[in-house]
Amino acid sequence: MKKILFFILMLSSFKIFAEDKYMELDYLLKSDKSLAFKLKKEIDSVSSKGNFSKLLTGPSADTKKFTFNNLTFYKYSICQIHFCGPNRSAFFISPSTKEIAGIVVQDESVHVFGNLNHEMKQILSEDEMVNFN
Numbered sequence: 001m002k003k004i005l006f007f008i009l010m011l012s013s014f015k016i017f018a019e020d021k022y023m024e025l026d027y028l029l030k031s032d033k034s035l036a037f038k039l040k041k042e043i044d045s046v047s048s049k050g051n052f053s054k055l056l057t058g059p060s061a062d063t064k065k066f067t068f069n070n071l072t073f074y075k076y077s078i079c080q081i082h083f084c085g086p087n088r089s090a091f092f093i094s095p096s097t098k099e100i101a102g103i104v105v106q107d108e109s110v111h112v113f114g115n116l117n118h119e120m121k122q123i124l125s126e127d128e129m130v131n132f133n
Contacts (some may be wrong), residue, residue, distance in 0.1 A: 006008075042102075077128065092114075099114065105128070
């Protein structure tokens with residue numbers, strides 16, 4: 001009986017881990033190189049060249065999980081170490097479809113990349129204190 005309970009517990013904990021693996025940006029970037037390259041390309045295209053690498057040096061906020069149109073997206077927020085206010089980014093990624101959309105804030109200018117829907121803009125407005133008007 002104890003072996004069966006242990007086995008069930010192990011299976012349920014594996015399922016929880018499998019569902020939440022994208023909660024860590026490091027995991028996402030290391031496990032899907034094409035998605036990491038696409039994110040780097042998007043961020044560097046709307047900000048200064050090499051900014052993606054700078055943004056990865058700083059802290060990141062807790063990842064949040066959202067569903068839009070029956071698709072799961074993860075929202076990540078990153079910033080440049082010792083320069084978080086003037087150089088930061090927040091973005092949504094859907095690992096299943098490889099969709100990426102977000103913002104880069106540099107020196108109070110907001111640069112948008114990808115296709116942000118209305119709900120995404122509302123979340124970014126509230127969480128990142130940016131104005132899309």
